[in-house]
Amino acid sequence: MIINLVWLVPLFPLIGFLINGLGRNVLPKAVIGSLGSISVLLSFIVSVGIFSELSASEIKAFYIPLFDWINTGSVKIPFAFQIDPLSSIMLLIVTGIGFLIHVYSIGYMSHDKGFGKFFAYLNLFIFFMLLLVLGSNYVVMFIGWEGVGLCSYLLIGFWFTNPSYASAAKKAFVMNRIGDLGFLIAIFVIFTTFGSVEFGDVFMGAARLESGDSTLLLITLLLFVGAIGKSAQVPLFTWLPDAMAGPTPVSALIHAATMVTAGIYMITRSNLLFSLSPLTMDIIAVIGIITVILAAAIAVSQTDIKKVLAYSTVSQLGYMFLGLGVGAYTGSFFHVITHAFFKALLFLCAGSVIHAMSNEQDMRKMGGIRKKLPVTFMTMLAGTLAISGLPPFSGFFSKDEILAHAYQENQLLWVLGVIGALLTSFYMFRMLFLTFFGEFRGTQEQASHLHESPKSMTIPLIVLAILSVFGGLLNVPAVLGGGHWLASFMAPVFEHQGLSTASVIHLDHSTEYLLMGISVMAALISAIYAYSRYAKAHHIPAPDEASRGLFAKLSYNKFYIDELYDAIVTKPLNLLSYFFFKVVDKAAIDGLVNGLGKATSEGSKVLRLLQSGNVGFYIFMMLAGIVALLVYGFYNI
């Protein structure tokens, strides 16, 4: 039973972290790089074994207790892992894509001084992500949840000597903390409600509750707050674009493929709780679609290649939440998988471009580099086609499944979703054309340095490109003659004592064809528009200081959301802190304490004059005292 060896999966990256972390300054780079990659590769091999055994097995949920962790009175929290279709697929994504990105990092980070530290952090991240995915209760999940947040912080601020990078790391950490607080309170409420934090016990208890139960509403809303923070949804999404301060492989691994999907994983895992509180589902769908549109509207005018991808990630995560909100758990998880493929690919391609351009990230200074970087261009084209939702690439299948469910639920959601798809296709092709087509706009020096990346970087690109192209075949819908493999594989996750939370599409085939046709047409039209504007007409985005129209200005300045938060949160908070610092602390508390001290010493200065040293005076005072006592005693008998 290879499933019983599941503890090996997080163990390998942990060992890799320990060795790389301790030996980061002594081990040679080749050892560090191969150790880091091989540890994740071993985990991947075990994960493949687990996956194949699970697919062959009749039982679809395995519970592997490791040790008793917290055991006091009524609180019993074992450290246990759970293997089911959901976690086994997540294992494959985390270790598989993680391995490719480790390999890529060997080439990408080869000139960096912090090479050992980087691999140690990456391994630690993989370890925590695996804990998050494997945990059989909310507390183990929470450890992983916090751990990936920590690694995200460490890796965003990897080049911490640059103050703006360091503050981006802090921003990500603080914003995540807001969400984590929600998650933590949710765990407390779950414990007080169900008396356990084990997934099995919680879902068993929840299945007995009515749909729309107010406690469930509270729990799901709090869990969703956690997901908002981790998965960068409106209103807590602004940390993700800033997180691009980290090295590009980090953006690909943490801020595109794995960590940011933790929120979707958590909601999919708790699908029963969410299905039983329809109000939360509506809120999720609304937040999701707002995020889709807002982030896409920002992405269309960004000029930094990584910022475009960052907003694109936020927007795609919005699609996943839209899917969750309309009950399309499988569709949304399908999008997690395909998004992991194509977004990791796109980020790594962007990294390859940045590497070739000597760390230039501004697309206005790129252009025409497809001859020099043929592999990067071809793979990036594959990723762009996939994310734009053009058939038969992977994004088409996953996005259309979500959109079909949205149409079934509420047609307005579908319309907005298609508008999002339109924008997605536009900003992605805009990025592709600005980067690879037209004339080279960089400096002479950059032009002479242009080169295709080394093998260790291009091979992961090719593998991911293949996955991005064919990943959609995992879940081809019946209407296109497919077998819905993913949906049937994942079905046990959505079965709870005869209660199924999986939603099924009841649309007739002609409607489905129509929906697909419309979204594909939308993507095609905006791709063609992007082609005519950026590849044919060589339109180049205006420099920063140029004046823009109202919408362009809003979009270019990210709808002033950072400024808004600054005005409504940061500034009042600073003022309040300043008030507490100056008035409460300095004036009141310090005044009281210092005043007491000062009063004592000033009073003593006066009183010490009484001690004249004159013995006669002392005796007189003594006598006066005795008389006073006598008088007092006389009147108080």
Added chain:
Amino acid sequence: METITQSIQGVPLNHYILLSSIIFTIGTIGVLIRRNAIIILMSVELMLNAVNLLLAAFSVYRGDASGQVFVFFIMALAAAEVAIGLAILTMIYRNTNSTDINILNRLKW
């Protein structure tokens, strides 16, 4: 015994009280206004003995011997006090060539 008691009781109690009050006041005033430490010690003795007198008188009038026991305690204490006090005074005189208490004004801040 009978005669001593009777002769003491021959004087009215008020007279004892008056006398010992006068002696006590003299002692107090002596302590307060004299500067010579030896005189002050003597004044303290006066005050103690004024109290002794009163204690003995009350004891006889009430027919209770415990008052006289107190007198003995006080006399023993006074003897000890004088012994120590005089020793201190001797040392002060050796060091300052004076027994004036106003010279001893260094006991201050």
